[in-house]
Amino acid sequence: MRIVKKIDIFVAKQFGLLFVGTFFICQFVLMMQFLWRYVDQLIGKGLTLDVLGQFFWYMGLMLIPQALPLAILLSSLITFGNLGESSELTAIKAAGISLMQSMRSLIVIVIMIAGVSFYFQDVIGPEANQSFARLLYSMKQKSPELEIPEGQFYDGLPNTNIFVEKKDKETGMLYGVMVYRQTNSYEDQAIILADSAMIQSTAEKKHLLLTLWSGEWFENMRQQEMGGVAQVPYRRESFAHKQIVLDFDNEFNLADDGAIADRAAAKSLKRILHDLDSIRVYNDSVGHAFYNEARHYVFNENPLTASDSARLKEAMKKTLPNVDNMFAKLTSDNRREVVKMAARQAQNATADLSFRAEVAKQMSKNERQHMIEAIGKFTLALSCIIFFFIGAPLGAIIRKGGLGVPVIISVIVFIVYYIFENSGMRMARDDNWTVWFGKSISTMVLTPLAVFFTYKANNDSTVFNADAYRLLFMRIFGLRQKRNVMRKEVVIYDPDYQHDTELLKKISDDITLYHQEHKLWKWPNPIKVFFRPGDDQRIQEISDLLEAVIEDLGNTRNKKVLHLLNNYPVLATHAHTRPFRQRWLNAITGLVLPVGIFFYCRMIRFRLRLYKDLKVIEKTNREMVATIEAM
Numbered sequence: 001m002r003i004v005k006k007i008d009i010f011v012a013k014q015f016g017l018l019f020v021g022t023f024f025i026c027q028f029v030l031m032m033q034f035l036w037r038y039v040d041q042l043i044g045k046g047l048t049l050d051v052l053g054q055f056f057w058y059m060g061l062m063l064i065p066q067a068l069p070l071a072i073l074l075s076s077l078i079t080f081g082n083l084g085e086s087s088e089l090t091a092i093k094a095a096g097i098s099l100m101q102s103m104r105s106l107i108v109i110v111i112m113i114a115g116v117s118f119y120f121q122d123v124i125g126p127e128a129n130q131s132f133a134r135l136l137y138s139m140k141q142k143s144p145e146l147e148i149p150e151g152q153f154y155d156g157l158p159n160t161n162i163f164v165e166k167k168d169k170e171t172g173m174l175y176g177v178m179v180y181r182q183t184n185s186y187e188d189q190a191i192i193l194a195d196s197a198m199i200q201s202t203a204e205k206k207h208l209l210l211t212l213w214s215g216e217w218f219e220n221m222r223q224q225e226m227g228g229v230a231q232v233p234y235r236r237e238s239f240a241h242k243q244i245v246l247d248f249d250n251e252f253n254l255a256d257d258g259a260i261a262d263r264a265a266a267k268s269l270k271r272i273l274h275d276l277d278s279i280r281v282y283n284d285s286v287g288h289a290f291y292n293e294a295r296h297y298v299f300n301e302n303p304l305t306a307s308d309s310a311r312l313k314e315a316m317k318k319t320l321p322n323v324d325n326m327f328a329k330l331t332s333d334n335r336r337e338v339v340k341m342a343a344r345q346a347q348n349a350t351a352d353l354s355f356r357a358e359v360a361k362q363m364s365k366n367e368r369q370h371m372i373e374a375i376g377k378f379t380l381a382l383s384c385i386i387f388f389f390i391g392a393p394l395g396a397i398i399r400k401g402g403l404g405v406p407v408i409i410s411v412i413v414f415i416v417y418y419i420f421e422n423s424g425m426r427m428a429r430d431d432n433w434t435v436w437f438g439k440s441i442s443t444m445v446l447t448p449l450a451v452f453f454t455y456k457a458n459n460d461s462t463v464f465n466a467d468a469y470r471l472l473f474m475r476i477f478g479l480r481q482k483r484n485v486m487r488k489e490v491v492i493y494d495p496d497y498q499h500d501t502e503l504l505k506k507i508s509d510d511i512t513l514y515h516q517e518h519k520l521w522k523w524p525n526p527i528k529v530f531f532r533p534g535d536d537q538r539i540q541e542i543s544d545l546l547e548a549v550i551e552d553l554g555n556t557r558n559k560k561v562l563h564l565l566n567n568y569p570v571l572a573t574h575a576h577t578r579p580f581r582q583r584w585l586n587a588i589t590g591l592v593l594p595v596g597i598f599f600y601c602r603m604i605r606f607r608l609r610l611y612k613d614l615k616v617i618e619k620t621n622r623e624m625v626a627t628i629e630a631m
Helices: 002-041 049-085 088-094 099-140 269-299 306-319 323-329 332-398 405-429 435-458 466-477 497-517 526-531 537-553 559-565 583-591 593-630
Strands: 153-157 160-167 174-182 189-201 207-219 223-225 228-230 235-247
Touching: 002 049, 002 099, 049 088, 049 099, 049 332, 049 405, 088 099, 099 332, 099 435, 174 207, 269 332, 332 405, 332 435, 405 435, 497 537, 497 593, 526 583, 526 593, 537 559, 537 593, 559 593, 583 593
Parallel strands: none
Antiparallel strands: 153 160, 160 174, 174 189, 189 207, 207 235, 223 228
16 A cells, blocks of 8 residues: 555656646747737837736736646656656556556546636636736727728727728838718718828827828718708818828727626636526527517518408408509509619618628627537536546557657647637537537547547557558458468478378368359348358368468478468458358348448458459469479
């Protein structure tokens, strides 16, 4: 008992030191990858060190749950790889301690780390995410001249939208500029077009100076008055150079977090579950309202019952004149007006339905996003345990320490995990998959791998034996194995040529009788193949007898005999009778039609191959007997 405790402490120390180091490495790599997404918001903004410190601090808190699984995978791989490479793992097993017993202290530690990961995602992560989003939004507003995108309107300035066709990032010049300004009301607007422009902050950093070159100013001078609306002609101005002062506070101020507080990523699990009920009730009520309005548009239905609606329609038919007759009595000009009015109403209805569909889509997306965040808190914590049961057994199997092979394997496993996790999340977010399936697909893929590697490592089974997988592949697809009989350097017993000749003649006679009883070139009965036992004992006896003769003749020094021995094919003694040895497995295969057809065609292929192999054996036997008699 004392030895086990010492081993637990020893393994835990080895893992702990490596985990701390790999965690900071993984955290640094993830932060650098994350930083590249927001590098444009940091450069050239004049941000102080405390603001940058907050940016990296919140970023680090958000990425801790993602760095933990990767650190566990890499540290467990290196730990057991080092133990296997230094033969310490062999000594542990020689002492009667299994791999699972040597891992039990680490299992407890990893479960605790998974709990820490869940705590970070549920308590610290939402606050860090909300603070990071608030800080990032404030940083975007810090210097809008750097944030104006190309090819789309930018609305980051008060009462002003700017469209830029092209932007020179080095000089700050804007080309193909359109400025849309709105001051007092919807009707009091101005549109400014310019070939080029530049935005600069004023000295007091309370305003922005917009300098325009070679453009035109269009302004609607309509103003709302007490007595009505006074029509004033719009103003049009052409200019070569013009400057406009825009109100904007360029000092760094944290934005209000009211707009981002309702994001699913900024909520704990308890709050998500609480808000999901309200979101679903709201979505259902709005969805039913949209559905009823859509039926009114499409089918011209009303909220009356079916019987009342039928009576109303029947009464309308009796009282209202025929619409087609009324339309036919109209003049051509009136007909065009009626058609235009109907088309306009149809377009309005289509636009209204499209708007409502987009609103319903966003509401559904918000609900799915909350579910994704709730499930992700559990799956990301569970990935810590799954990665451990992948890394530790792989390290014990590979037995390579250091940062070479473990890093390569860790990167491959993490890439597979990231592809499935990211793809599943996007498919669930876009409502192509269910949320549960999309968020759990990475877990479903990696869990069987963890079970497989743990089982193989605990039973000391070979996993990366290329020859074993090659033979399995050849058996599945029926690929032939070549016989390779080579001359022996030392021969203890010479072959009994006379006895071997008699056996070869007997084999040829047995093959002749077998051909008379079995018609291998004919298709077998599927019922007999899949639902009845069918071992071919005669072929097994012929194969065993032939292998015994080849084994004895392999002691010869005659080159021609060795050459003829290599002409004998390796017989497949069971594949031509049925797909599997187990009767129940054959029955299941026969019931599953596509799989049964594949194995039935495979069995026919083996029957034809056996027919050819027996012909080759008869021919080689004749040549071998003649050669031996000539000796």
